[in-house]
Amino acid sequence: MLTATSTGQLERxxxxxxxxxxxxxxxxAARSAHAAGYRNMDAYSPMPxxxxxxxxxxxxxxxxxxxxxxxxxxxxxxxMLCWWMSVIAYPxxxxxxxxxxxxxxxxxTFESMxxxxxxxxxxxxxxxxxxxxxxxxxxNVKEFERASRDRFFLCIESTDPKFSLDxxxxxxxxxxxxxxxxxxx
Amino acid sequence: xxxxxxxxxxxxxxxPGPDKVIGPGHDYGTVSDKIGGVVYRPLxxxxxxxxxxxxxxxxLVNLLMVAVSWLFIRGVGVWGIVIPVxxxxxxxxxxxWIGIGHAGTLISAILLLLKQDWRTSINRFSEAMTxxxxxxxxxxxxxHLGRPWLAYxxxxxxxxxxxxxxxxxxLIWDVFAVSTYATVSFIFWFTGLIPDFATMRDKRPATLPxxxxxxxxxxWRGSARHWARYQKAYLLLAGLSTPLVVSVHSVVSxxxxxxxxxxxxxxxxxxxxxxxxxxxxxxxxxxLAIPVRRWYHLEDLITMRHIECMAKVMLGTGLIVAYxxxxxxxxxxxxxxxxERYAFFNRTMPQQGxxxxxxxxxxxxxxxxxxxLWWRRVRLHAWSVFAVSLVVNVGMWLERFVIVVxxxxxxxxxxxxxxxxxxxWDWSTFAGTIGVFLALMFLFIRGIPAISIFEMxxxxxxxxxxxxxxxxxxx
Numbered sequence: 001m002l003t004a005t006s007t008g009q010l011e012r013x014x015x016x017x018x019x020x021x022x023x024x025x026x027x028x029a030a031r032s033a034h035a036a037g038y039r040n041m042d043a044y045s046p047m048p049x050x051x052x053x054x055x056x057x058x059x060x061x062x063x064x065x066x067x068x069x070x071x072x073x074x075x076x077x078x079x080m081l082c083w084w085m086s087v088i089a090y091p092x093x094x095x096x097x098x099x100x101x102x103x104x105x106x107x108x109t110f111e112s113m114x115x116x117x118x119x120x121x122x123x124x125x126x127x128x129x130x131x132x133x134x135x136x137x138x139x140n141v142k143e144f145e146r147a148s149r150d151r152f153f154l155c156i157e158s159t160d161p162k163f164s165l166d167x168x169x170x171x172x173x174x175x176x177x178x179x180x181x182x183x184x185x
Numbered sequence: 186x187x188x189x190x191x192x193x194x195x196x197x198x199x200x201p202g203p204d205k206v207i208g209p210g211h212d213y214g215t216v217s218d219k220i221g222g223v224v225y226r227p228l229x230x231x232x233x234x235x236x237x238x239x240x241x242x243x244x245l246v247n248l249l250m251v252a253v254s255w256l257f258i259r260g261v262g263v264w265g266i267v268i269p270v271x272x273x274x275x276x277x278x279x280x281x282w283i284g285i286g287h288a289g290t291l292i293s294a295i296l297l298l299l300k301q302d303w304r305t306s307i308n309r310f311s312e313a314m315t316x317x318x319x320x321x322x323x324x325x326x327x328x329h330l331g332r333p334w335l336a337y338x339x340x341x342x343x344x345x346x347x348x349x350x351x352x353x354x355x356l357i358w359d360v361f362a363v364s365t366y367a368t369v370s371f372i373f374w375f376t377g378l379i380p381d382f383a384t385m386r387d388k389r390p391a392t393l394p395x396x397x398x399x400x401x402x403x404x405w406r407g408s409a410r411h412w413a414r415y416q417k418a419y420l421l422l423a424g425l426s427t428p429l430v431v432s433v434h435s436v437v438s439x440x441x442x443x444x445x446x447x448x449x450x451x452x453x454x455x456x457x458x459x460x461x462x463x464x465x466x467x468x469x470x471x472x473l474a475i476p477v478r479r480w481y482h483l484e485d486l487i488t489m490r491h492i493e494c495m496a497k498v499m500l501g502t503g504l505i506v507a508y509x510x511x512x513x514x515x516x517x518x519x520x521x522x523x524x525e526r527y528a529f530f531n532r533t534m535p536q537q538g539x540x541x542x543x544x545x546x547x548x549x550x551x552x553x554x555x556x557x558l559w560w561r562r563v564r565l566h567a568w569s570v571f572a573v574s575l576v577v578n579v580g581m582w583l584e585r586f587v588i589v590v591x592x593x594x595x596x597x598x599x600x601x602x603x604x605x606x607x608x609x610w611d612w613s614t615f616a617g618t619i620g621v622f623l624a625l626m627f628l629f630i631r632g633i634p635a636i637s638i639f640e641m642x643x644x645x646x647x648x649x650x651x652x653x654x655x656x657x658x659x660x
């Protein structure tokens with residue numbers, strides 16, 4: 001989005017990105033940024049860091065709800081498939097047992113439940129994360145290639161109401177960042 | 186470390202012994218370099234053992250092609266199967282392979298839930314092993330069908346014949362269990378790889394491999410929101426895979442236990458099959474991991490602690506299997522059923538024209554020799570653990586042979602007894618799938634990070650927080 005620079009010109013930036021070399025410093029920085037009122041931001045790290053998502057104000061992953069619904073649907077579907085095949089579609093008496101001999105359907109019900117729930121966990125996670133995503137502005141930052149190696153980043157986005165190129169830069173530098181760079185959109 | 190020399194790590198390869206899961210001197214960057222460097226090594230700098238191993242495996246793959254072509258031309262009669270032994274090597278090998286596959290999910294899922302730190306550097310490797318073992322396993326029932334090109338009839342789908350599979354049969358449970366297991370193992374493995382694909386992409390973004398890794402990483406950027414959803418999904422996958430892994434081999438055991446054949450019709454089968462599966466799976470992980478860590482000098486990432494822990498799991502599950510054998514013998518006697526008693530007698534008593542010696546060989550391989558692992562000195566010697574793991578692999582194959590073939594040769598009526606002799610095509614198909622398995626493993630080790638990089642960083646992070654000064658990171 002368009003942001004005013006210190007000289008008064010309008011410029012397109014995605015946000016400002018601060019680089020850290022320690023996960024604990026990033027965690028403190030993220031908490032401070034949230035406390036300072038910033039909301040549109042994201043933290044980037046080469047491994048999951050406990051408490052980081054909460055620090056930037058992210059709480060609901062939604063994945064577990066999707067998986068619960070999918071598991072119930074998958075299990076029901078598996079059972080209904082067995083029931084329909086042996087009672088409606090192809091009734092076949094085996095050793096005098098009732099057509100709806102439900103204990104025999106348990107393995108297929110269970111496997112269908114697991115299959116649908118697992119596929120939903122992964123596809124749901126990818127979809128909520130917006131992946132696959134071929135382009136993202138953060139990759140314009142040269143140093144960002146170390147975000148998958150040994151560096152930790154905090155990016156405050158220009159869509160944040162409190163965002164200002166100069167004041168946000170000062171704020172990020174005060175958090176102990178090694179470097180603060182502008183992210184091209 | 187500068188970006189230019191990222192594939193050369195400055196860290197010496199030191200096995201930290203049985204107490205640590207990672208060697209000294211590693212930081213977030215060096216683990217990435219060490220594991221990623223294996224993949225980005227120039228082709229000609231691949232360890233020669235890998236070339237030789239792949240060459241042998243590829244020859245066996247070709248043998249499989251010949252064996253399967255001949256089978257397709259002539260039918261299942263090229264195998265040694267006869268009536269009464271209609272389930273010969275095909276089912277023995279199917280159960281053996283699917284059992285081997287179980288260690289991968291066990292290490293990835295159950296040990297994740299139990300928070301075992303030593304799972305981390307072997308989980309990726311054993312997940313890949315699971316995937317390839319299940320692929321080998323899946324071939325056998327299909328080849329055994331007689332008309333393998335009609336294998337899709339096993340699936341429930343609307344067809345003009347208006348025929349449907351029988352959901353009250355364990356064989357259809359097997360179709361669902363094995364196909365679910367294969368799918369879930371694949372997505373579990375692939376999900377674990379996404380952040381590492383991103384690491385590989387960022388190492389060499391401009392090269393062709395870098396671009397391929399980039400596509401596989403799907404734009405992963407390590408966002409905290411993404412990690413939160415990722416970890417939730419991964420934990421749920423682990424939670425769902427844990428009962429799945431138990432169910433799969435239970436269902437495989439139902440193929441036998443639901444039948445009324447003496448020697449098959451026992452309630453001990455599901456737990457005893459699951460324990461046996463984990464036993465053989467851990468044996469196969471050790472068989473593969475011990476040479477690979479030597480060839481690629483990964484002793485600081487796959488340490489003696491990993492090997493010792495796996496040896497202990499092998500010893501423990503081996504004892505459960507021993508209990509299973511003892512219960513089979515006890516129930517044969519205690520049931521008072523003359524057919525059950527005879528099935529056990531037929532397995533164990535030396536007599537002309539039976540397979541009694543396979544039973545005692547299996548006791549030697551699965552129960553007696555693995556007891557060496559009680560000694561810490563044996564567990565801490567990588568090559569003696571390797572030797573035991575090979576013996577267990579053989580023993581678990583013999584176990585399936587005893588269950589499948591010996592039980593079928595002599596059932597209720599002596600007039601329907603008959604012997605089974607495997608042909609050269611039985612052996613070729615079996616050897617061929619070993620080739621497929623090893624060839625895929627060698628390609629995997631060469632082409633994809635064989636150790637989870639981001640989880641190794643987590644191990645380092647945790648070690649730092651637990652206050653171990655020798656692992657404080659720095660760049």
